Amino acid sequence: MSLKTRALLLTCLVILIPIGTWIVLPGLPSLGQPPELFSGGTSYPASQIKFQRATVGPEPVGLPLITNVQILDFDGDGKNEIIGCDAGRGIVSLFKADGKADWQEEILLRDLAAPAHATLVDIDGDGDLDIIVSILGNLQPDDRVIGRVELYERKGEAYVRHVILDDVRRVADVQPGDFDGDGDLDLAVAVFGYNQGAVLWLENRGDLKFRDHELLNAPGTIHVPVADFDGDGDLDIAAIVTQDEEELWGFENLGAGKFKKRRLWMTVNLDLGGAGLISADLDQDGDQDLILPAGDNLEDLDAFPQPYHGCLWFENKGNWEFESRRISDLAGTYAADVGDMDGDGDLDVILVSMTNDWYDPQTASVVWLENDGKQHFQTWQIDHDPIHLVTVAVGDLDGDGVDDLAAGGLNLRKPFQRIGRISAWLNLRKEQP
Amino acid sequence: MIPFIRFLLLLFVLELGFCGYLVAKRLARPLPVLPAAESVDPLTMSDFQELARQAETGSSQEWVRLGQALLGQGFYSYAENCFLQATQFDPADAVAQASYAFCLERTGRMQASTMEYEKLKSFKGQISIPLAQRERYLYAIGRNYLREENAAKAEEIFRQNAGFQPADYQLAKLLVRSGRSNDALPIIDRNLIETPDSLFFNLLKVQALETLGRTAEAKQAADRVERAMHIIPLNFNTGFTEPYHSRYGISKEIVAYDQLLQGNDMDQIADKLEEVLQLMGDRPMPEHTASMISMVEVEYQRKNPERMLTLIEKLKESGVENAELLQFQAGAYTLMGETEQAVPLLLRAAQMSPTIEVHQTLANYYDQRQETEKRDTHQAKSQLLNAMHAFRNNQLAFADKAIQQSVKRNPLDPQAWFYYAKIKHLQGELNAARKAYERCVELNPNHGRALRELSDLTVPKKQRE
Numbered sequence: 001m002s003l004k005t006r007a008l009l010l011t012c013l014v015i016l017i018p019i020g021t022w023i024v025l026p027g028l029p030s031l032g033q034p035p036e037l038f039s040g041g042t043s044y045p046a047s048q049i050k051f052q053r054a055t056v057g058p059e060p061v062g063l064p065l066i067t068n069v070q071i072l073d074f075d076g077d078g079k080n081e082i083i084g085c086d087a088g089r090g091i092v093s094l095f096k097a098d099g100k101a102d103w104q105e106e107i108l109l110r111d112l113a114a115p116a117h118a119t120l121v122d123i124d125g126d127g128d129l130d131i132i133v134s135i136l137g138n139l140q141p142d143d144r145v146i147g148r149v150e151l152y153e154r155k156g157e158a159y160v161r162h163v164i165l166d167d168v169r170r171v172a173d174v175q176p177g178d179f180d181g182d183g184d185l186d187l188a189v190a191v192f193g194y195n196q197g198a199v200l201w202l203e204n205r206g207d208l209k210f211r212d213h214e215l216l217n218a219p220g221t222i223h224v225p226v227a228d229f230d231g232d233g234d235l236d237i238a239a240i241v242t243q244d245e246e247e248l249w250g251f252e253n254l255g256a257g258k259f260k261k262r263r264l265w266m267t268v269n270l271d272l273g274g275a276g277l278i279s280a281d282l283d284q285d286g287d288q289d290l291i292l293p294a295g296d297n298l299e300d301l302d303a304f305p306q307p308y309h310g311c312l313w314f315e316n317k318g319n320w321e322f323e324s325r326r327i328s329d330l331a332g333t334y335a336a337d338v339g340d341m342d343g344d345g346d347l348d349v350i351l352v353s354m355t356n357d358w359y360d361p362q363t364a365s366v367v368w369l370e371n372d373g374k375q376h377f378q379t380w381q382i383d384h385d386p387i388h389l390v391t392v393a394v395g396d397l398d399g400d401g402v403d404d405l406a407a408g409g410l411n412l413r414k415p416f417q418r419i420g421r422i423s424a425w426l427n428l429r430k431e432q433p
Numbered sequence: 434m435i436p437f438i439r440f441l442l443l444l445f446v447l448e449l450g451f452c453g454y455l456v457a458k459r460l461a462r463p464l465p466v467l468p469a470a471e472s473v474d475p476l477t478m479s480d481f482q483e484l485a486r487q488a489e490t491g492s493s494q495e496w497v498r499l500g501q502a503l504l505g506q507g508f509y510s511y512a513e514n515c516f517l518q519a520t521q522f523d524p525a526d527a528v529a530q531a532s533y534a535f536c537l538e539r540t541g542r543m544q545a546s547t548m549e550y551e552k553l554k555s556f557k558g559q560i561s562i563p564l565a566q567r568e569r570y571l572y573a574i575g576r577n578y579l580r581e582e583n584a585a586k587a588e589e590i591f592r593q594n595a596g597f598q599p600a601d602y603q604l605a606k607l608l609v610r611s612g613r614s615n616d617a618l619p620i621i622d623r624n625l626i627e628t629p630d631s632l633f634f635n636l637l638k639v640q641a642l643e644t645l646g647r648t649a650e651a652k653q654a655a656d657r658v659e660r661a662m663h664i665i666p667l668n669f670n671t672g673f674t675e676p677y678h679s680r681y682g683i684s685k686e687i688v689a690y691d692q693l694l695q696g697n698d699m700d701q702i703a704d705k706l707e708e709v710l711q712l713m714g715d716r717p718m719p720e721h722t723a724s725m726i727s728m729v730e731v732e733y734q735r736k737n738p739e740r741m742l743t744l745i746e747k748l749k750e751s752g753v754e755n756a757e758l759l760q761f762q763a764g765a766y767t768l769m770g771e772t773e774q775a776v777p778l779l780l781r782a783a784q785m786s787p788t789i790e791v792h793q794t795l796a797n798y799y800d801q802r803q804e805t806e807k808r809d810t811h812q813a814k815s816q817l818l819n820a821m822h823a824f825r826n827n828q829l830a831f832a833d834k835a836i837q838q839s840v841k842r843n844p845l846d847p848q849a850w851f852y853y854a855k856i857k858h859l860q861g862e863l864n865a866a867r868k869a870y871e872r873c874v875e876l877n878p879n880h881g882r883a884l885r886e887l888s889d890l891t892v893p894k895k896q897r898e
Contacts, residue, residue, distance in 0.1 A: 302507020
C-alpha cells in the first residue's frame with residue numbers, strides 16, 4: 001500500500017470514527033447492572049406460635065378507614081366482642097362472634113363525623129354500657145373547631161345522644177376516671193386539633209353535664225391513658241403530644257380536681273411520629289408503665305419507614321421518673337397493645353404498622369414482641385397482610401382462654417393493595433403440638 | 434508524507450480510544466429501574482415507561498424528569514437512583530443534586546443526605562428549584578440534625594440560617610425547650626413584628642413566657658394565639674413532591690378537570706369526569722371517591738337529581754357516608770321538589786358537621802313554612818358560625834356584627850354569648866364582656882372557659898400578675 005493510499009485511508013477513518021460514534025452512540029443498549037434499591041422496611045422471623053387470620057364482618061369494600069378497635073364483653077354474656085370505629089362510614093359497630101372465625105356486624109351508632117375512638121363505660125351508673133365517642137370532625141388535617149365529645153346514653157336498646165363537649169378542635173381520645181374523688185366518673189380528653197390542640201379533663205357535674213378544665217395547651221395529643229402512675233391511690237393522666245412536639249406528659253392528680261403537669265420525656269426529633277400511648281405494667285412490678293408506638297408519617301404525601309420508628313417502653317421508676325427504652329424497630333409502628341401471647345405469665349407486646357415498605361410484600365404489618373420475663377424482647381412476625389394498620393387490641397376472641405388479636409386498617413396512602421377493614425388473628429397456641 | 438501519516442495514525446488511535454471509551458460508557462449505563470406494574474395504576478405506569486425510555490438514551494435532564502415522576506408517586510428509592518445517575522452525568526445539575534439529597538432524607542439516611550445537601554454550597558449560577566437555595570437546604574440539614582437528635586448541630590445550622598422564618602422558629606423552639614427562653618424571646622419578637630399573625634411564633638411566645646413565670650404576659654399572648662391564623666411552613670416535603678405528583682398519571686387528568694371548572698361548562702366538565710372515572714376503572718383509589726363526589730356536585734349543577742342519587746348510592750356501597758353526601762342527597766330531593774325528604778337529611782348533616790350553608794338552607798325552609806322559632810334558631814347558628822370564622826381570622830368588626838345577629842335571633846345559646854363576650858373583651862368593652870360571660874354561664878353553668886374568663890376579668894390585674 002502506497003503512502004498516499006495509507007494517508008487517504010487514515011484520513012477517512014479519522015473523519016468517520018467520530019461521525020460513526022455520534023450516530024451509533026444513542027442507539028446502543030444500556031447493559032449496566034441496575035443499582036440496588038434501598039428499602040427501609042422491616043421484617044422478622046415468622047412467629048413460632050401460629051395465628052389464623054380472619055376477616056371480621058363483611059369483606060372490605062373501597063378503602064376502609066378504621067380508626068379504632070377494641071375487644072370487650074359488650075353484652076355481658078361472658079364472651080368478648082369487637083367494637084370498631086369506621087371514619088369512612090361515620091359509624092361505631094359491634095362485631096359479634098358467629099362461629100369460630102366469623103363475626104356479624106351490628107351498627108350501634110351512625111352519623112358520626114369521623115369518629116376516632118369509642119369509650120364504653122357506664123357513665124351514669126345505671127348498670128349498662130354507654131358509649132362516649134371522640135369526634136374528629138374531619139380525618140384530614142384541619143384546625144377548625146370541628147371536634148366534639150358525644151355521649152350516647154344507653155336506654156334499653158336505644159342510645160340517646162348528648163354533646164358533652166363542643167367548640168373544640170378535633171378530639172382523638174376520651175378516657176374515664178374519678179379524678180376528683182366524688183364517686184362519679186370524669187373524663188380525660190385529648191383534643192388533637194392540628195396546629196393547635198389541648199388536653200382537658202371534664203368534671204362530671206351530674207345529669208350527664210360536664211365542666212371542661214384545661215390541663216395543657218399543645219397540638220397533636222393522641223391518647224390520654226388514665227392510671228395511678230405515682231401509686232398514691234388516685235388516678236392520674238398521661239398524654240402523648242405529637243405534631244412536631246413529641247413530648248410525653250403526666251398530670252399528677254393533687255386531689256380536689258387539681259393537677260400538676262409534668263413533662264416526662266421529650267425528643268427534639270420532630271419527625272419521630274408518636275402515634276399513640278397505652279399504659280400497662282409491662283414488667284409486672286406493681287406500677288403502671290407507658291408504651292409509645294412511633295411511626296406516624298401522615299404529614300408526607302407518601303410515607304416511608306424511618307430508622308427511629310418502632311416502640312418505646314417507658315419504665316415507671318417511681319416518683320414520676322420514667323426510663324425510656326426502645327423495644328422495637330418495626331417500621332411505621334402505629335399502635336400497640338399488651339397480652340400474654342405465649343401463656344408464660346409475662347406480658348408481651350403486640351404492634352401493628354401503618355407504613356412499612358409495602359412495595360416489599362414480606363415486610364411486617366403485625367408483630368408480637370416476646371417478653372423473656374426480664375423485659376428482653378424477641379420480635380416475631382405474625383403477618384404482612386393486610387397493611388395500613390393503625391389500631392390493635394388483644395383479647396380472647398374465640399373463648400379458648402388464649403389472647404387473640406384484632407386490628408383495623410386506615411387505607412389512606414398507597415399502595416392500595418392488601419386492603420383490610422377489621423381483621424382478627426386467632427392464637428392457635430393451644431392447638432399446636 | 435511520513436510525518437503526516439504518523440500524525441493521522443496518532444489521531445486515529447486517540448479517536449479510537451476516546452470513542453471506545455464513549456461506547457463503553459454508554460453500554461455501561463444502567464437501565465432505569467421501575468416499580469412493579471401491579472403497584473402502580475396503568476396510566477402512571479405508562480408515563481413511567483415513556484420517561485424511562487427517554488432516560489435510557491437521554492441526558493441528566495431526562496433522568497431528572499423520570500426521578501421527579503417517581504418521587505411524585507412516593508417511589509423514593511427508585512427516584513433516588515435516577516437523581517444519582519443524573520448527578521453522575523452532570524455534577525453541576527443543582528436540581529439533581531438537591532433531589533438526590535431529598536430522597537436520602539426522606540428514606541431516613543440523614544447523614545448521607547446532609548453530606549449531599551452540603552455539596553450544594555459550592556454550586557454557582559441560577560438555581561431553578563427552591564430546595565437547592567441556600568436557606569432551604571440549610572433548613573433541611575437542620576431538620577436532619579434534629580431527626581438525629583443532635584440538638585447542638587441543629588442549633589448551629591439554624592443560627593447560620595437566621596432570618597429564614599422556619600429556621601428562626603426551630604432555633605427559638607430549641608432555646609425554649611432547653612431552658613433559654615430569654616434568648617428565644619428576641620428571635621420570637623423579631624418574627625412577630627414581621628408576621629404578627631404567626632400561629633407558631635405566638636404559641637412559642639406563650640411557652641417562653643410561661644417558662645419564665647411571666648404568667649400575665651403569657652395569658653395576653655395566649656389570647657392572641659386563638660386569632661393567629663398565619664402558618665409558616667415548617668415542613669417542605671409535600672410542597673416539594675406535590676407538583677411532580679400532579680404532573681403524571683391520574684393526577685394529571687384531575688388537574689385537567691380542575692382547569693375546566695373555571696370555564697363553568699357543566700357538560701364539558703361532566704364528560705371529563707366520566708373520562709377520569711373510566712381511566713381509574715375499579716381500582717380502589719382515593720381519587721376515585723373524590724371524582725365520584727365531584728360528579729355528584731356536577732350533576733347537581735346540571736339539575737340531574739336521579740343521577741345524583743345513583744352516584745350517592747354507589748358511594749355508600751363503597752363505604753363512604755358523611756355529612757357532605759347527606760347534603761347532596763338533600764339537594765337532589767330539593768331539585769325533585771321533595772323538600773320534606775330533604776329536611777331530615779339536612780338536619781342530620783347539621784348535627785354531624787354544622788356549616789353556615791346547611792343552617793341557612795334550613796332557616797330558609799322554615800321561613801317559607803313560617804315556623805319562626807326554628808327559622809331563628811338556624812339563622813342564629815348560621816350567624817354564630819360566621820362570627821366564629823371571622824373571630825379566628827381576626828376580623829373583629831365583622832364578627833361583632835354577626836354575633837349580635839346571632840344572640841338577637843337566639844338569646845338562649847350559651848356558645849353565642851361566649852363568643853359575644855370574647856369579641857367584646859378584645860374590643861376593650863370589659864363591662865359588656867363580663868355581662869356576656871355571665872349570661873353564658875347562666876345558660877350553661879358548666880362552661881369552663883367562660884368561667885375562667887369571668888374569673889380573669891373579676892380578679893384585679895395586679896393580683897393576676
